[in-house]
Amino acid sequence: MNLILFKVILGLYCAASISYLVYLAKPASFTGRLSHWLAATGFILHCAFTLFRYHEAGYTPITNMHESFSFFGLAIVGIFIAFERRYRVVILGAFVLPVALLLLIASFSFPSAILPLLPVLKSRWLLVHTTFAFSGYAAFTLAFCAAVMYLIQEHYLKYKKLGALYHKLPPLDTLDDINYHCLTIGFPLFTVAIITGAIWAETAWGSYWSWDPKETWSLITWFLYAALLHGRLTTGWRGRRAAILAIAGFIVLLFTFLGVNFFLPGLHSYK
């Protein structure tokens, strides 16, 4: 039952990705609406799937790679749907939905069996810490997508070669606004995740901070985004510079999420 539902969600995200890409190639209001409803249906089923798994397992289902990838994807699609409405940039979906699809495929490739929870994870902090962390990741991912679109559009305008996507991509200012807005959402979420993580670490391992690789890299990521936010608010790091930093931040974030789990063994290596 769970597996079938998961495959349906995977199919819906796949269809939504294709539909958004078709929209990118040939914008038509019908394809736009279709894409939106495919993504929205996928999201609702995905929510149901996650809640169902929570109920079945009896703990927050963000404890292994299968669950993490899945929740990451869920958070991205959720934030995207909110932004699509707010900024009326359907085209963003052509960049975001494929990312969500990749995450779901990654999730699918890991064993999905529900195992008894590791004793160390048995805590009410599990819910807050992981949910905030991945919601923050999702907001940063959206900032990354907007940044990529910004750099493409900026390239067209700067070098005066108005290529194929020029007419379809939104104005620079809109993309910059999305980038900034995502940052203002992602940064507080990520901050809360780190703080709750520290509190949890104190109760579980007896120390707030033990320089485990995950902690170190999270801190690096946090500082990067903090610098970007600070630069934006004080000296006007906007436009191109903000876009490049959002992309750099995302790459570091990916390493924090994946690289640390696979290459740097530590307390957080839950496969």
Place this chain on the structure above:
Amino acid sequence: MNIIVVGLSHKSAPLEIREKIAFAPHLIEQPLREIVALQDIAEAIILSTCNRVEVYAITRDIAGGIARIKRFLADYHHLPFERLEPHLYGYHGEAAIRHVFRVAASLDSLVMGEPQILGQIKSAYGYAAEYKTSGIILNRFLHKAFSVAKRVRTETRIASSAVSVAFAAVELAKKIFGELSDKTVMLIGAGEMGELAARHFISSGIRSMMIANRTFERAEKLAEELDGRAVDFNDLLEHLQKADIVLSSTGAPQQIIKSADVAGVIRRRKMKPMFFIDIAVPRDIDPKVNDLENIYLYNTDDLQGVVASNLRQRATEAEKAEEIVNQEIIPFSAWLSSLTVTPTIVALRSRFEEIRRAELAKTLAVWKDLPKEDEKRLEALTAAIIGKLLHPPVSLLKQNQQGNRNDLYVDALRLLFDLNPALHDTDEEPELDE
């Protein structure tokens, strides 16, 4: 009945000919009435714009109708026929339908995709409808042309890109800033070109306009006209900080805005993007300004380049538009030919029936002792014979397919069976397949 188009356009005639045969809109009633009064012309519309003068008419006699309208155009405008004739074109059948569809869809315009032509055709049709010189066929024809134009507009991007330098600048600004309603434009130089571009920005809804000029009085005068604010040319850099869009078109022989100055300005603006448009020759703004972060500088050549690429894009969109026109011609010409086919079938049937009744009556008059039952048999027999005889030609005419030479068959049938053409006396109008 045939649709014919007679006229000339920017493609076939120079301006000095076009201006001589143009019709003033308020004086269109007289020529319209004269055209429909011509022999064999049933309906007429006159389209007269600065790029074309065309008459759309319905006639029974294609060659004669075209010749008479050509002659009319020369006579009405007191032009020697020999001088006008080489510039005139005349279309009929599918070529006429295609021509009008293309004109309405702005595929035949000087600037392809320009939106005015559709409005001009609509008002030309309005006059013809008002003076009742257009009837069933032209009404249907023109409405079809409007819907083809609408399809082309919505299904292709033929009219969606800017083809003038000033308009291209506004579009670029929208791609940088999105909404312009909270943006300030600074116009440097009070020349004509700059003013024109500034007006484009004003009509796209900017927040405010600053005007700087070496002679302050001229800046003040223009500021009044454009509802802007004149600023001191000597404090240019200070004011520049408040401008999101800078439009420069001074006659200065040297550059008036240096890259280093702009670098300072953008820092003070906290890197808020700026869009510089330099339409002066020689240039007012240091080209290196474009290398600064969050600043976009377009000069005349850059803008021309944008316009040229938009025009190229229009050309590819035009191919899609031609395809739409092609699709729409088929059902319309089918409808048009059904207009002549239906009355012909009716006439053919009644002619056969007439002969049958006459011959049957003759026979029955002689054959007095024929039982009533056999009389009925005879009736059925003759009816069956003409039914069988008529079936192939009628079904051929009704097929109404493209490439079907219905006009030829109709003419042949009329000649062979001596049918009197009767067109407008059928009340029912065959439906056009949408």
